[in-house]
Amino acid sequence: MTDMTRTLRLGFDIGGTFTDFVLLDPESGRQTIAKCLTTPHDPAEGVRQGLSELFGGELFCGLDVDADALEIAVHATTLITNALIERRGARAALIATKGFRDTVEMATELRYDNYDVQMEMPTPLAERDLRFDVTERLDRDGNVLVPLDEDEVRALARRLVAEKVEAVAIVYLHSFRNPVHERRTADILREEIPGLLISCSSTVSPEIREYERSTTTLANAYVQPIVSHYLDATTQTLRERGYVRPLHIMVSSGGVSSAETVKQLPIRMLESGPTAGVLAAIEYGRRMGMPNLVTFDMGGTTAKIGLVINHEAKKSNVFEVGRVSRFQKGSGLPIRIPVVELIEIGAGGGSIAQADGLGLLAVGPRSAGSAPGPACYGRGGTAPTVTDANLVLGYLNPDNFLGGDMKLDAGAAWSAVETGLSQPLGLGVERCAEGVFRVVNENMLAACKVHIAERGEDPRNFYLFSFGGAGPVHAYELARALGMKGVVVPPGAGAASAYGLVASSVAFDLARSHVTSLDKADWPRVTAVYEDMREEGLAILREAGVGAGETPIIRRFMDLRHLGQGREVAVEIDEATFATGDLEGMSQAFYAAHRLRYGHAHDHLPVELITCRMTVSGPSVLQSGAAATQAVAPGVPEVKGRRPVFFPELGRYVETAIYDRGQLAPGMSFAGPAVIEERECTIVAGPSASVRIDPLGAIFLDLNTPKRMS
């Protein structure tokens, strides 16, 4: 390539174990992938290494291009999540309204486990000796009831210096209605302590409900110093390699923002890695003409399931980070930011199977992780895991794990299942291995069903888009049990997230609580709230390089409920309804959404607005059809070998053909049962699957006659 215009897109995703890189040429659709180990002590070091590997020691030399050809570098990471889980953030203080410094520790008062008196709870990100309160008070409409005591703030500044505080979160009651006291406090602190990092709740999470707003703002402060440092180091690394344009960051809601925006709101980077996986699914779906997908990412410890409807990821406005107990809802810290909704289940390759107190077979959520790992890893693990069961069932090839770099010990897997399950349950080893496979599938199935049903969707209309190390082994059974159309495994399933980075547009989500009954709403005030958000959103787009000539896409949503109801439903308000201030139309849209979700609505009750939301985005980065397809060569691929593999729907092992993914070309097709092996994952196609390779190189397992698990 000699074209020196900026066209290439670089994506890199720093995960807990691996850092993945993708370099995409949007015109040819050609992508290059690299993978290296994450270096947690200094993640930028891993980035340096990876860039060297990807480009043969000198940036882009391998591809015969230089950094000037790079249009954009987009980054995602799980390091924020890890810093929160491992409590490796900054020394952060919280400043609250007088009388409310304990909100983050008093939490919701709800027990997430009814019966376990030994239950654990997450510790607050600022202990009580670093939580302070200041004289000030607003009422529910944002009117000042008690003025801010500025002398108290100045005295507090001296205390913060003495306590060597690195970052501060300011959370005052009702500040989402009027940020005046939070902003004044921040100004005073900046005067007194130049360079102090400050997070105001009216900026980070301007939404009603003080506990969630406090944990979110405090989490932002807690990670801000490390994120700033880390993004500066990463930017510097790219500079050294000749890339001088701004670094872009994937945010939790699935858009891309500038590093400068994210340095102010680092909590928006939470879970950006898994989010990028869903964006990869959206992009493949767009290119394959598949608007609706269920995404399924299964790794060593957890499985993550997401929903794509009409080329859009389903979003949620709260995420729980660092669950301390078995992935149980309520055992983590609620972070209220817009996120691509992913449900996480404690089901991965390392999940441990055991006989429970009732003599039943239970799988997970305890995981053997990567150390000691499954018994078959031969690293000292003795408990039977999902990976061990998969080996007994013939799904995995002991000589092909990570392309043969790591040998699996089939004997160790067998004896782990025998000792851990066969003996206590009184069933054969193979029957127990089948049980592990089916129970873990059923756990994911149950979660999937709840998730899809909550959204009012029917799984039978979807393909399951599967990636991650363990996903494609389980995807066929999951899709079959849900009666889905089939499974799609994209090319480069091991680095799907990084691909999502390069395919995403600039976008940002904003929210402001504004509580009012719609029938009595002061409409100009509501539109002023939206106008405020629009201006803020456009500034963020500009900073991320969206030019003046490009038309941004603006979408408005409202969190609505029946007057007096406990929870809200997010409803999109279309341009015409908004422009005309059609309050009746908004109410009707709410009743319809409530009816769809809960089966009933109270049409005679007025509707109450709680929170205004907006998504602003730049133009789409990849043109449809831009991706070149590979040459199509119908035919049947060569069989690499055969081995006995167990299929639940047949209830027995059958001699099964094994294929090498490297030998599969677009246009080829064959019938299940089959096992397809590639370096990072194994794809299992059961007897009801027709396998085909599409023009993009994705593997389809079509389920023509959907059957339910029995």
Place this chain on the structure above:
Amino acid sequence: MTTIQVEYPEVDVGKNRALDPIHLQILWNRLISIMDEADIALLHSAFSTIVADSRDYAVILLDRHARSIAQAQICVPAFTCSLPSAARTMLQDFPPDSLKPGDVLFTNDPWICHGHLPDFYVIKPIFHGGEIVAYFAAAAHVSDVGGRMDELMARDVYEEGIRLPPCKIYEAGVANRPVMNIIAANTRHPRLVLGDLGAMTGAATVVEEGIAQFIGDYGAAALDEVADQILTRSARAMHDAIAALPDGDYPYEIECDGFRKPTRIKLNLKVRGDAMILDYTGSDDQRADASINCVLNVTHAHSMFAVKCALVPTVPNNEGLFGPVTTVAPEGSILNARFPAPVRARSMTSFHLHNAIFGALRPFVPDRVQAGSGSFWWMTCSGRDAANEPFSVHVLPNGGTGAVMGKDGFPTMAFPGNGSLTPIEIIENRAPLVVTERSMAPDSGGAGEFRGGLGQIIRVRTLRGPANLTLRPDKVFFPPPGLDGGLPGGKGEFMIDGEQAPFEPFTLQEGQELTLKLPGGGGYGDPARRDPAALAADIRKGFVSRAKAAELYGVVPEAE
């Protein structure tokens, strides 16, 4: 009736090949996940703070014989004991063969349901192929059922509000308007009450769809088989856990605030082989001057909750667990009140039962019992706002939980009930109130090797105009007890402008400030054995003052 025990047909689980341990686990989890879906549907569509925030409700799946087999994982534990028995009583009035698809049965009779009128119970038969295959059952505490404004002073149940015997509120899918109108006409908050009732019946739809899919996947016979197996295996788990305890009589007595005079609860916990008898003979007589009486259903339900926590915490809740345990209380006692005793605030009694059971069981399961908890207080604030619109908000704050062996208690957390406090910003949006403080109360956690969780201080003013307040404080005289040498938690206090506030309903005037101090949890183990580093951290964070550290722990840590 003086005893409660449930009996089931025994099924030989060994012979049933069709439902081996793997298959059963899969089917059982599926039923629980259906109920979790119903739980979310109810929660998210509810109207009142008491349901939507405080989570005072439950959803349960009953089999065709109206035995409880699966419940949502976080719902109020005690309801799950009384819902199935209430369902069976309703089905005596409306026999199953008389029911049609779309019928919904309803009652709030305290002697059938859960011991006081605000607990609304509904059951809906689930049909498949023209036959009833299961029932959906839901309970929820509604905002108001008329009656007296106070919580504690009724002389009989008639003073406490409207009571509806079992009736159909939906017949073949059509709402029974006369009954709905009677309910609406007898509550101060018809919108909240009918809204919550809609959320309860709406959740049934989710379960009907889930069960239809379950039967589509596994067949109707599988539902019956899985029900038998769940009940039998759960009963066996409870029997085994009881059998591991030594035979004998284990008496334990506690005292609690009651109303205007203390209540004495006397328990003799008897272990007989693989069965347990909870005998409350000798406890106080029922009261004719205070709404703190428990019907036997409630006594049994709250006792079963504690026994499950201590013996089989991880087995999913279902009626099979209840069979091995018999609850005995003499008729006419405060734990088995005769109709028409006043019962409105029965949790002033029932929420203390677990302390007696944990005390009796502590020698055998020291790490599975918990010292006394601060638990919740009840406050209703109502009146008219500046625009003369009526407002009503329930505020249900919790004290700290008791310590357990190996862990301090948690600050401000529900136990034995379960629910959250409505966020202050929501309270202030619903009512013209200003909460001027909500903070952890220093020195309120009971001293011990493991410290009780801290209670909380809440201060409330009105923004403009007066507000009518009804308050139900507890543990003001008898604080949450410690265990194994741990000291009790801090007592509750409640004041207006620094003066003791009345137990009776009162009006908070503009300019006045109400202060609630909710009790802390009890400690576990001798305070002298507390880890000095843990005590130093308590002092640093202001959980324990230096003076109290010296007085209660006998140590004065050096200033940092």
